[in-house]
Amino acid sequence: MPVWGYTINNNNQIDFDLKDLKIFDRLSCSEPSIKLCIGCGTCAGVCSTGNYTQFSLRKIISLISRGEIYNLSEELSKCMLCGKCSLVCPRGINTRNLITNARLVLKELQIEVD
Amino acid sequence: MSKNKIVVIGGGIAGMEAAGQLAGLGFDITLLEKGNKMGGHVANWHHLFPDGKPAKDIIARLKSNIQDSVDIHFGAEVYKLQKNNDCFILKLTDGQNMEADAIIIASGFDLFDAARKEEYGYGVYDNVITSADLEEKFCSGKPLKTSKGSIPQKIALIHCVGSRDEKAGNTYCSKVCCITAVKQAIEIKESIPGAEIFCFYMDLRLFDRYFEDMYYEAQTKYGIHFIRGRLSEASEDLNGTIILKAEDTLTGKPLKMNVDLVILMVGKVSSKGTREISKRLSIALDEDSFIKSNDSHSMFNFSSVEGIFTAGTCTGPKTIKETIADARSAAMQTASYLRKKSVTIENEK
Numbered sequence: 502m503p504v505w506g507y508t509i510n511n512n513n514q515i516d517f518d519l520k521d522l523k524i525f526d527r528l529s530c531s532e533p534s535i536k537l538c539i540g541c542g543t544c545a546g547v548c549s550t551g552n553y554t555q556f557s558l559r560k561i562i563s564l565i566s567r568g569e570i571y572n573l574s575e576e577l578s579k580c581m582l583c584g585k586c587s588l589v590c591p592r593g594i595n596t597r598n599l600i601t602n603a604r605l606v607l608k609e610l611q612i613e614v615d
Numbered sequence: 616m617s618k619n620k621i622v623v624i625g626g627g628i629a630g631m632e633a634a635g636q637l638a639g640l641g642f643d644i645t646l647l648e649k650g651n652k653m654g655g656h657v658a659n660w661h662h663l664f665p666d667g668k669p670a671k672d673i674i675a676r677l678k679s680n681i682q683d684s685v686d687i688h689f690g691a692e693v694y695k696l697q698k699n700n701d702c703f704i705l706k707l708t709d710g711q712n713m714e715a716d717a718i719i720i721a722s723g724f725d726l727f728d729a730a731r732k733e734e735y736g737y738g739v740y741d742n743v744i745t746s747a748d749l750e751e752k753f754c755s756g757k758p759l760k761t762s763k764g765s766i767p768q769k770i771a772l773i774h775c776v777g778s779r780d781e782k783a784g785n786t787y788c789s790k791v792c793c794i795t796a797v798k799q800a801i802e803i804k805e806s807i808p809g810a811e812i813f814c815f816y817m818d819l820r821l822f823d824r825y826f827e828d829m830y831y832e833a834q835t836k837y838g839i840h841f842i843r844g845r846l847s848e849a850s851e852d853l854n855g856t857i858i859l860k861a862e863d864t865l866t867g868k869p870l871k872m873n874v875d876l877v878i879l880m881v882g883k884v885s886s887k888g889t890r891e892i893s894k895r896l897s898i899a900l901d902e903d904s905f906i907k908s909n910d911s912h913s914m915f916n917f918s919s920v921e922g923i924f925t926a927g928t929c930t931g932p933k934t935i936k937e938t939i940a941d942a943r944s945a946a947m948q949t950a951s952y953l954r955k956k957s958v959t960i961e962n963e964k
């Protein structure tokens with residue numbers, strides 16, 4: 502982490518006008534329930550991966566819907582598809598299908614393919 | 616037993632409903648409205664949440680309940696109140712005096728003056744308007760346009776303007792703005808299907824029946840974007856678009872966005888009329904400047920003065936449904952107060 506004030510820092514601001522929502526738009530077609538997220542975090546609270554890493558599906562959905570896709574592929578690869586999140590989501594988002602589809606979309610668009 | 620006389624102060628929906636109910640019970644009712652039309656704020660609204668019913672239908676129904684049975688008195692305010700034994704004497708600004716055995720205050724609310732949130736630029740930038748301005752545009756039937764006459768393609772709705780804000784002097788929630796934003800976002804999307812619409816909110820308070828369904832529909836059917844983060848500031852670009860800055864709290868990042876039109880969801884404040892009438896009638900106000908109720912659980916239609924009752928938003932923000940229910944409750948409390956009083960007088964004779 503660069504020291505603030507003595508080094509050049511990357512801009513942390515989301516400049517929404519420059520963002521490309523193509524991943525969100527694609528996912529809205531293949532798994533429309535992504536639009537239903539209310540950011541409650543139940544998925545992240547129940548997630549085994551999230552207990553040991555920075556992984557949070559709630560945050561991933563938020564970032565995708567703002568066009569922030571930096572490191573997305575690496576983040577998505579952490580999910581073990583256990584599906585506990587889909588059992589607890591109060592809005593019935595098909596979370597496991599969402600993650601699988603997000604991986605496919607990244608591959609299709611050739612963004613950070615692993 | 617002589618016919619009891621009740622004066623209802625305020626011709627909005629609360630006053631109309633209370634007057635209609637009491638007239639139906641056989642009381643002699645005068646409804647005072649300081650302006651020249653009935654219906655209060657609802658008369659300025661186009662369509663209503665949660666079902667999109669035209670506001671004028673509600674007013675027409677309330678009017679039909681009172682037009683033959685209630686004496687409606689326009690263009691005068693109460694400037695003084697005297698109590699003579701058990702009877703109130705109201706002195707009006709048009710020189711008339713009026714007697715009443717009981718009074719119902721239905722003096723309503725005012726909309727928060729959005730210009731007071733200077734950082735949002737209302738009254739400074741032409742493309743920043745309020746939820747009430749938007750309803751006026753809907754009522755006019757003209758298409759929604761920016762100040763330069765183009766169809767707006769990116770529109771932001773800002774929740775909690777003047778509500779839950781110590782800087783604005785109002786720490787309470789105005790209750791109806793969240794659902795109004797959802798309703799207006801859907802209405803804009805219906806008239807401009809290609810538009811991108813963003814709601815900036817702190818918490819979404821969609822408490823009543825069908826409100827969550829509207830929110831669900833706004834997300835699924837209309838693709839409205841909800842961004843959890845309160846607007847920090849708005850500024851104007853050279854070409855008249857508005858630059859918004861907020862934190863997107865769910866990604867934990869500051870966010871900047873250009874939009875063509877900003878709509879501020881103005882909250883409710885205690886009306887000037889409510890504060891003035893309370894002073895003239897020596898009724899206690901609470902810290903939020905709305906009329907203080909005897910208690911907030913079961914005595915909410917009772918003011919601090921015996922014989923003076925409250926109906927509607929003079930005791931705090933309410934939906935139309937809540938206002939109507941509160942007005943009916945006030946009517947019932949007033950009727951039972953007067954019946955008890957006449958029984959006591961009869962027994963004493």
